[in-house]
Amino acid sequence: MDNHMGMQHGYDPGTEVTKGLKMARKILTEFDYGKVSKRSDGKTLREFEIVSYETEIEIARGVKFPGWTFNGTIPGPTLRCTEGDIISVKFTNGASHPHSIHFHGIHPTNMDGLDPIMPGQSFTYEFEAKPHGMQVYHCHVFPLARHIHKGLYGNLIIDPKKPRAKAKEFNMVMNGFDLDLDGENEVYAVNGYAFAYQQEPIKVKVGELVRIYLSNFTEFDLINSFHLHANYFHYYATGSDPEARPQYTDTIMQCQGERGILEITFPAPGRYMFHAHQSEFAELGWMGFFLAE
Amino acid sequence: MAQIQTNANYQPKDSKLKWIGFGLIPIILLICIVTLIALFGTGIKNESVAPIEILNVEKITITDAGFEVKIFNSGPEQIEIAQVLVDDSFWNASFDPASSLDRFENATVYIPYPWVEGDPHEIKFITTNGLLFTGEVEVATKTPVLTTNVFLQYALIGFYVGIVPVSLGMLWYPFMRRFSTRGIHAVLAFTVGLLFFLVIDTVEEGFEIAAEVPGVFQGSGLVWFGLVLSFLFLIAVDQANQRKTNPHIDSGKRVSYKLATGIGLHNLGEGLAIGAAFAVGEAALGTFLVIGFTLHNITEGVGIAAPLLRERPTFKTFVSLVAVAGTPAILGTWIGGFIFNPTLSALFFGIGAGAILQVIFVICKMIWKESQSNKYPLVSWLNFSGLTLGILLMYVTAFLVKF
Ligand SMILES: [Cu+2]
Numbered sequence: 001m002d003n004h005m006g007m008q009h010g011y012d013p014g015t016e017v018t019k020g021l022k023m024a025r026k027i028l029t030e031f032d033y034g035k036v037s038k039r040s041d042g043k044t045l046r047e048f049e050i051v052s053y054e055t056e057i058e059i060a061r062g063v064k065f066p067g068w069t070f071n072g073t074i075p076g077p078t079l080r081c082t083e084g085d086i087i088s089v090k091f092t093n094g095a096s097h098p099h100s101i102h103f104h105g106i107h108p109t110n111m112d113g114l115d116p117i118m119p120g121q122s123f124t125y126e127f128e129a130k131p132h133g134m135q136v137y138h139c140h141v142f143p144l145a146r147h148i149h150k151g152l153y154g155n156l157i158i159d160p161k162k163p164r165a166k167a168k169e170f171n172m173v174m175n176g177f178d179l180d181l182d183g184e185n186e187v188y189a190v191n192g193y194a195f196a197y198q199q200e201p202i203k204v205k206v207g208e209l210v211r212i213y214l215s216n217f218t219e220f221d222l223i224n225s226f227h228l229h230a231n232y233f234h235y236y237a238t239g240s241d242p243e244a245r246p247q248y249t250d251t252i253m254q255c256q257g258e259r260g261i262l263e264i265t266f267p268a269p270g271r272y273m274f275h276a277h278q279s280e281f282a283e284l285g286w287m288g289f290f291l292a293e
Numbered sequence: 294m295a296q297i298q299t300n301a302n303y304q305p306k307d308s309k310l311k312w313i314g315f316g317l318i319p320i321i322l323l324i325c326i327v328t329l330i331a332l333f334g335t336g337i338k339n340e341s342v343a344p345i346e347i348l349n350v351e352k353i354t355i356t357d358a359g360f361e362v363k364i365f366n367s368g369p370e371q372i373e374i375a376q377v378l379v380d381d382s383f384w385n386a387s388f389d390p391a392s393s394l395d396r397f398e399n400a401t402v403y404i405p406y407p408w409v410e411g412d413p414h415e416i417k418f419i420t421t422n423g424l425l426f427t428g429e430v431e432v433a434t435k436t437p438v439l440t441t442n443v444f445l446q447y448a449l450i451g452f453y454v455g456i457v458p459v460s461l462g463m464l465w466y467p468f469m470r471r472f473s474t475r476g477i478h479a480v481l482a483f484t485v486g487l488l489f490f491l492v493i494d495t496v497e498e499g500f501e502i503a504a505e506v507p508g509v510f511q512g513s514g515l516v517w518f519g520l521v522l523s524f525l526f527l528i529a530v531d532q533a534n535q536r537k538t539n540p541h542i543d544s545g546k547r548v549s550y551k552l553a554t555g556i557g558l559h560n561l562g563e564g565l566a567i568g569a570a571f572a573v574g575e576a577a578l579g580t581f582l583v584i585g586f587t588l589h590n591i592t593e594g595v596g597i598a599a600p601l602l603r604e605r606p607t608f609k610t611f612v613s614l615v616a617v618a619g620t621p622a623i624l625g626t627w628i629g630g631f632i633f634n635p636t637l638s639a640l641f642f643g644i645g646a647g648a649i650l651q652v653i654f655v656i657c658k659m660i661w662k663e664s665q666s667n668k669y670p671l672v673s674w675l676n677f678s679g680l681t682l683g684i685l686l687m688y689v690t691a692f693l694v695k696f
Binding site for chain 2: 010011012059060061062063064065066179180186187194195280283284285
């Protein structure tokens with residue numbers, strides 16, 4: 001009767017380098033700085049192009065999801081600039097539903113992305129990037145839960161004028177996928193692919209400063225969380241307040257749309273697990289490893 | 294009408310070949326039309342928006358190593374299973390023969406999972422198209438393996454449920470023998486009441502099981518077809534027999550055998566329910582079913598004995614009647630416990646219901662004919678009371694099963 005109790009670990013994501021894994025890898029390390037130019041007033045102009053369209057995304061090995069994407073990935077591209085830059089995002093709606101981009105941050109209300117952009121139409125959002133820290137962007141067309149859950153979101157990083165300390169940087173968006181449209185997620189992930197960084201641990205160096213830009217776009221669940229094993233990190237909520245004392249902890253939680261910056265140093269070589277501390281989310285895909293060498 | 298008759302008698306003089314040709318023309322035209330529709334469609338755009346996939350979880354066997362899940366693709370397209378979740382957790386699984394199932398193909402999924410005795414578990418399959426199919430384990434316990442011991446235990450359960458109560462019921466026979474014709478009619482009406490309840494009950498059980506039948510096999514249809522066809526088949530057999538033997542009235546013994554057969558089929562269904570309950574680990578439910586059915590079935594013995602009241606049956610007749618009515622319970626327990634299959638069970642329940650219905654028909658005819666020849670009213674208060682009492686008694690004892 002009891003020999004079934006001592007069973008090995010329940011899920012092995014395998015070694016196959018799938019389309020979904022490639023997407024998760026790309027989002028982890030790719031930052032889009034835009035097309036940079038100087039304006040006559042001396043300000044830096046960063047031009048971005050974002051197209052929305054319907055794309056099939058692989059969200060776990062072999063599982064396809066009919067996503068709505070910005071530039072073909074879930075989450076969309078990580079836009080990056082420096083405080084005071086003028087950012088200009090030309091948004092083209094190549095999908096069959098109206099969409100928009102609503103940016104978090106301080107900007108004129110007519111650039112807030114509340115007006116739907118019709119299929120085939122374009123609109124350019126232009127504003128000065130502030131405050132520094134971590135912002136997010138997402139579609140703001142109703143019904144909101146549907147438009148966001150389908151995949152129309154991403155991170156916007158505004159670096160302070162005085163650069164942060166040099167670090168190995170990663171971008172992470174916590175997300176979930178509701179496959180049967182019952183208002184509950186069946187798959188949880190970071191950067192759109194379940195168990196991506198368990199299958200392929202994120203390589204870091206012992207003693208090196210690691211900085212993670214983390215946001216939560218999990219729809220249907222109130223909060224999501226980040227827990228690191230065998231180590232602690234500093235957490236800067238939104239990273240916008242230079243006076244704020246960071247939290248020194250191994251677990252933080254974020255409500256939907258909340259975000260922050262984690263700074264970690266790994267003290268010794270080894271495999272450091274990280275995952276949502278909601279066990280259910282972890283076992284449904286939100287689980288990974290840092291490999292410190 | 295007259296014209297048709299003339300035509301039917303009209304024998305054309307020309308070749309037989311031409312005659313066959315006339316028969317073939319509609320068939321050829323039909324083939325043409327079907328081919329056209331298949332090639333060019335109906336003109337209505339009918340591309341499905343979402344992928345159509347239907348995966349049936351047919352049986353979950355629980356072993357020391359985890360779950361063995363039998364799945365069946367009853368949808369129109371091939372299905373590829375990408376991931377398996379157990380209790381909201383991704384889990385390793387291996388497939389025999391493969392994780393991809395062609396139309397109407399079966400596969401067994403082996404999931405090494407540390408299940409917990411007595412807990413419910415949920416197994417989800419995610420296909421490559423992101424569709425979910427779920428199988429439930431209501432109460433986890435190791436699935437009984439087909440051993441001689443379990444085989445005998447199941448036989449014993451079937452014995453308790455089928456043979457014992459029917460025999461006990463028949464022990465009322467000497468008591469009932471002292472009844473007058475009117476009294477006998479009341480007892481027969483009482484039997485009709487019992488059987489009426491059983492028909493309803495059997496059909497309902499059939500529909501319940503039909504809900505688990507893969508869509509393509511039309512579970513509830515099977516119950517209806519089984520019912521109508523078995524009813525008509527038994528009547529046809531009856532009529533054929535009557536023409537050969539006594540043309541007027543059925544002998545009581547024959548009615549008793551029919552009763553025993555119908556009730557036997559019903560008891561097969563009860564056995565199925567009990568066996569299936571034990572097989573899926575619901576031992577408590579199984580035990581309740583055993584107690585309930587046992588009490589319930591005592592009345593069946595009374596019913597079977599009723600038509601014999603004016604005859605001189607031998608002990609052998611009683612024994613064989615008990616065997617006919619009771620042993621199918623043993624058979625049912627085995628089938629339910631070891632090879633439970635909802636599709637076949639739905640059909641069995643339908644057949645059982647049809648058989649009981651035919652018995653009702655026979656007994657009613659018997660009461661009617663005797664009442665006519667004796668100038669009694671058919672629905673006398675006595676008969677009505679008997680019928681009501683029959684239904685009521687079944688209803689009350691059924692609480693023990695459904696409770
Ligand atoms: Cu939208």
